Amino acid sequence: MEKKKLVLIGNGMAGVRCIEEILKIDRDLFDITIFGSEPHPNYNRILLSTVLQGDTSIADITMNDWDWYRNNNIRLFVGETVVQIDKEKQQLRTDKGRTVSYDELIIATGSKPFMLPVPGADKKGVTAFRDIKDCEMMMEYAKTYKKAAVIGGGLLGLEAARGLLNLGMEVDVIHIFDYLMERQLDPTASKLLQRELEKQGMNFLLKKETAEIFGENRVEGVRFKDGTEIAADLVVMAVGIRPNIDLAQESGIAVNRGIIVNDYLETNVPHIYAVGECAEHRGVVYGLVAPLYEQGKVLAEAICGIKTHPYEGSVVSTQLKVSGVDVFSAGEFMEGEGTSSIKVYDELRGVYKKVVVRAGKIVGAVLFGDTSEGRKLLEMIHRNEPVSDAFQLSFFQANSTTQSTVATMADTDVVCGCNGVTKGAICQAIVEHGLRTVEEVRDCTNASRSCGGCKGLVAELLEYTLGETFDKQAMKETVCGCTTLSRDEVIAEIKAKKLKYVKEVMSVLGWKTEEGCSKCRPALNYYLSMLYPGEYVDELESRFVNERLHANIQADGTYSVVPRMYGGVTTAEQLRKIADVAEKYNVPMIKLTGGQRIDLLGVKKEDLPRIWAELDMPSGYAYAKALRTVKTCVGNQFCRFGTQDSTALGIEMEKKFERLNTPHKVKMAVSACPRNCAESGIKDVGIVGVDGGWEIYVGGNGGTHLRAGDLLCTVKTAEEVIEMTGAFLQYYRESANYLERTSKWVERVGLEHIREVIFAPEMRKQLLERLEQALRATTDPWKEIVETKELQETLFTNLQAKVPVNR
Ligand SMILES: Cc1cc2nc3c(=O)[nH]c(=O)nc-3n(C[C@H](O)[C@H](O)[C@H](O)COP(=O)(O)OP(=O)(O)OC[C@H]3O[C@@H](n4cnc5c(N)ncnc54)[C@H](O)[C@@H]3O)c2cc1C
Ligand SMILES: NC(=O)c1ccc[n+]([C@@H]2O[C@H](COP(=O)([O-])OP(=O)(O)OC[C@H]3O[C@@H](n4cnc5c(N)ncnc54)[C@H](O)[C@@H]3O)[C@@H](O)[C@H]2O)c1
Numbered sequence: 107m108e109k110k111k112l113v114l115i116g117n118g119m120a121g122v123r124c125i126e127e128i129l130k131i132d133r134d135l136f137d138i139t140i141f142g143s144e145p146h147p148n149y150n151r152i153l154l155s156t157v158l159q160g161d162t163s164i165a166d167i168t169m170n171d172w173d174w175y176r177n178n179n180i181r182l183f184v185g186e187t188v189v190q191i192d193k194e195k196q197q198l199r200t201d202k203g204r205t206v207s208y209d210e211l212i213i214a215t216g217s218k219p220f221m222l223p224v225p226g227a228d229k230k231g232v233t234a235f236r237d238i239k240d241c242e243m244m245m246e247y248a249k250t251y252k253k254a255a256v257i258g259g260g261l262l263g264l265e266a267a268r269g270l271l272n273l274g275m276e277v278d279v280i281h282i283f284d285y286l287m288e289r290q291l292d293p294t295a296s297k298l299l300q301r302e303l304e305k306q307g308m309n310f311l312l313k314k315e316t317a318e319i320f321g322e323n324r325v326e327g328v329r330f331k332d333g334t335e336i337a338a339d340l341v342v343m344a345v346g347i348r349p350n351i352d353l354a355q356e357s358g359i360a361v362n363r364g365i366i367v368n369d370y371l372e373t374n375v376p377h378i379y380a381v382g383e384c385a386e387h388r389g390v391v392y393g394l395v396a397p398l399y400e401q402g403k404v405l406a407e408a409i410c411g412i413k414t415h416p417y418e419g420s421v422v423s424t425q426l427k428v429s430g431v432d433v434f435s436a437g438e439f440m441e442g443e444g445t446s447s448i449k450v451y452d453e454l455r456g457v458y459k460k461v462v463v464r465a466g467k468i469v470g471a472v473l474f475g476d477t478s479e480g481r482k483l484l485e486m487i488h489r490n491e492p493v494s495d496a497f498q499l500s501f502f503q504a505n506s507t508t509q510s511t512v513a514t515m516a517d518t519d520v521v522c523g524c525n526g527v528t529k530g531a532i533c534q535a536i537v538e539h540g541l542r543t544v545e546e547v548r549d550c551t552n553a554s555r556s557c558g559g560c561k562g563l564v565a566e567l568l569e570y571t572l573g574e575t576f577d578k579q580a581m582k583e584t585v586c587g588c589t590t591l592s593r594d595e596v597i598a599e600i601k602a603k604k605l606k607y608v609k610e611v612m613s614v615l616g617w618k619t620e621e622g623c624s625k626c627r628p629a630l631n632y633y634l635s636m637l638y639p640g641e642y643v644d645e646l647e648s649r650f651v652n653e654r655l656h657a658n659i660q661a662d663g664t665y666s667v668v669p670r671m672y673g674g675v676t677t678a679e680q681l682r683k684i685a686d687v688a689e690k691y692n693v694p695m696i697k698l699t700g701g702q703r704i705d706l707l708g709v710k711k712e713d714l715p716r717i718w719a720e721l722d723m724p725s726g727y728a729y730a731k732a733l734r735t736v737k738t739c740v741g742n743q744f745c746r747f748g749t750q751d752s753t754a755l756g757i758e759m760e761k762k763f764e765r766l767n768t769p770h771k772v773k774m775a776v777s778a779c780p781r782n783c784a785e786s787g788i789k790d791v792g793i794v795g796v797d798g799g800w801e802i803y804v805g806g807n808g809g810t811h812l813r814a815g816d817l818l819c820t821v822k823t824a825e826e827v828i829e830m831t832g833a834f835l836q837y838y839r840e841s842a843n844y845l846e847r848t849s850k851w852v853e854r855v856g857l858e859h860i861r862e863v864i865f866a867p868e869m870r871k872q873l874l875e876r877l878e879q880a881l882r883a884t885t886d887p888w889k890e891i892v893e894t895k896e897l898q899e900t901l902f903t904n905l906q907a908k909v910p911v912n913r
């Protein structure tokens with residue numbers, strides 16, 4: 107018997123999932139054809155945020171590759187748009203003039219990003235954030251331009267903003283309301299979120315309505331209805347989406363906001379169905395995958411002629427995909443008539459939890475800072491569960507994160523919200539199919555296949571189910587999405603195979619992308635330079651812009667110059683030179699830095715080499731992943747409390763370790779007594795003078811993640827301080843992940859472990875030998891550029907470098 111012809115319009119997440127469900131039911135029922143306007147096989151749109159944030163690559167987000175279509179005998183037409191449906195003849199026509207008939211037709215055309223209809227919205231440099239093309243455009247822009255404006259402080263806008271920050275851009279988020287994510291959060295959670303994102307570097311302009319996007323040939327800024335304006339090289343519109351219904355409407359299918367469907371996803375036209383963001387069910391259009399996948403399952407069963415439950419709508423929950431921020435929202439998250447709420451607000455821990463209750467049952471929830479109860483709350487909402495005394499008690503117990511979440515879950519509890527996979531289903535699959543990794547669970551059950559937010563829970567379930575046989579190694583963190591190897595594996599391979607160049611590492615170790623990404627290139631460059639001191643030639647194109655130009659780029663595109671002043675001590679002669687240079691080159695601002703140095707701000711790029719030459723002082727490395735400064739207090743030379751000569755030790759340390767490249771920046775301080783005027787407690791290495799010696803603190807941080815340093819040891823002499831600091835630094839260089847500050851590294855590997863390594867005389871000796879080798883290979887970069895004409899030309903005159911501009 108001839109198979110029925112099934113055609114899918116829209117090769118996106120909802121439509122293809124529905125096809126997968128159909129194939130699961132009966133592979134041979136239909137002759138399937140799929141049309142997709144985009145030139146790609148089906149990919150995970152959700153992970154575009156992760157691609158922009160540098161955590162994965164475009165190559166990694168394909169969900170069904172070309173082979174999948176071939177193996178399932180699906181005719182696929184990509185880059186081809188269906189422009190007409192003839193419902194009488196049961197035929198459709200594409201923009202390439204192709205005509206195809208159908209017995210059953212599924213429309214899954216998704217949404218279109220809403221572009222504000224303001225003057226200038228069509229200018230070069232204005233984009234939506236919806237597909238691979240938009241994502242690539244933003245990544246390309248970030249290589250050349252500096253200032254981004256994101257219009258819309260919803261989920262998409264904030265995820266885009268985080269990505270652009272990661273790409274080295276400065277980001278203003280423009281939001282029309284007075285608080286962010288008003289569609290998911292209440293004002294309290296929203297303000298906590300804003301505070302956290304501001305710490306990450308985002309700038310918010312609230313209650314701002316865009317009037318115009320201006321610029322000559324391309325976008326130069328955004329003007330608001332209140333008359334104010336901001337500069338911008340890139341404008342990202344993230345102000346919501348509109349169901350893509352044009353084709354259906356023009357073909358005479360009933361539409362409202364979306365294509366109207368019943369509980370079996372049928373439109374008003376026989377044999378035509380709609381699923382996904384383009385469909386409107388009981389007056390609701392969904393914009394998250396979980397409900398779309400539920401729809402797809404119902405439609406698949408219905409279309410295959412299986413008796414199925416009707417689709418009755420979904421309670422949705424959301425989580426923001428920005429690292430370091432835990433936010434969860436579900437159901438009716440705002441109190442209203444007939445509802446009351448239970449709230450817990452722990453200002454110290456930055457945790458806020460709220461559940462909204464109607465007639466004794468939970469109908470909504472908002473969590474900030476600790477979202478571990480999100481899944482459980484969502485289940486309670488789904489099951490219409492009453493609020494018991496036991497629930498209230500556990501809700502008020504703040505430290506729920508310390509418990510293993512999976513152990514307390516019921517088998518029917520959903521672990522993966524996007525794909526509706528329960529704990530029971532995952533455990534059963536692990537046992538029945540002998541699954542060992544998150545990826546295997548994903549391939550078998552779909553859990554963690556969409557936003558990836560449940561990966562942690564899936565890993566916990568593996569550990570919980572497999573017990574001792576669980577292989578933690580399999581859960582490794584890879585360098586980035588371009589490889590399946592972890593940092594340690596990459597380093598081991600580099601050593602074993604004696605790989606010497608970034609490109610060589612990528613090629614020999616089977617990188618998925620030819621060029622790598624902004625995460626792996628600088629990391630590989632660092633690992634190679636650490637492994638082959640004096641031999642490896644630094645690859646400029648793999649460096650972040652500040653390190654390439656040996657100066658920090660400023661908000662207005664100018665640069666800053668910070669000369670080295672050992673221990674924060676200067677002379678009249680140095681000050682005179684600095685003043686002369688500042689006058690001669692019209693330096694608009696001279697400022698003292700937090701690290702006790704002088705910063706010449708607002709310097710033009712082309713003036714940098716001349717200024718360095720005239721200053722004739724070493725680079726202060728204020729831009730580098732290296733030792734920045736050693737801050738010192740005045741010490742016993744002048745201070746009556748001083749027990750030691752902190753200034754002399756600070757100068758000695760700075761002279762010793764300057765220019766040493768490290769996984770991230772390193773700050774040091776020396777105070778001559780426990781009053782700690784140089785703030786030694788919040789430095790990567792902080793030295794405090796005590797009676798008869800020095801205390802060495804490590805892993806302190808005064809930045810976003812405030813952390814007091816741990817006492818590593820107490821020593822008697824300045825020589826011992828230098829020796830212990832050197833061993834600590836070298837071990838950090840050799841074992842930390844690139845871009846991991848000492849504060850994180852110390853926490854990850856543990857102080858005891860660090861002590862075990864560097865207190866062992868033989869290991870310390872070896873570390874110090876390798877450190878000396880690395881130090882011998884360093885040179886002053888400013889001097890090198892001043893003395894090398896070619897470098898000046900390539901870097902400072904011919905600066906449309908084809909290399910990434912990153913942070
Ligand atoms: C950056 C980003 C992050 C997101 N993060 C999350 C998240 O964390 N969690 C979550 O649940 N959701 C998230 N979403 C939303 C989620 O991606 C969408 O809900 C989902 O992709 C919608 O699936 P769909 O199949 O309905 O539409 P789409 O995935 O948009 O697919 C529709 C496809 O149809 C094609 N098409 C349209 N018209 C035609 C035509 N006439 N002919 C042929 N082809 C056509 C389109 O080109 C498109 O490829 C995110 C979205 C974005 C953009
Ligand atoms: N983590 C996730 O679940 C996730 C991530 C990204 C996108 N998405 C989905 O993708 C879709 C698009 O996301 P979105 O954030 O664009 O949609 P959205 O509708 O959720 O949010 C748009 C935001 O833009 C604001 N806005 C509207 N007009 C504005 C204006 N003129 N100026 C400034 N702000 C304005 C709105 O107040 C709203 O907060 C949604 O369906 C969303 O659920 C989900």
Ligand code: SF4
Nearest residue numbers: 739745748778779783
């Ligand atoms: S840390 Fe102690 S010695 Fe140094 S300046 Fe402060 S009080 Fe004086």
Ligand code: FES
Nearest residue numbers: 522524556557558
């Ligand atoms: S919760 Fe999104 S993939 Fe599991």
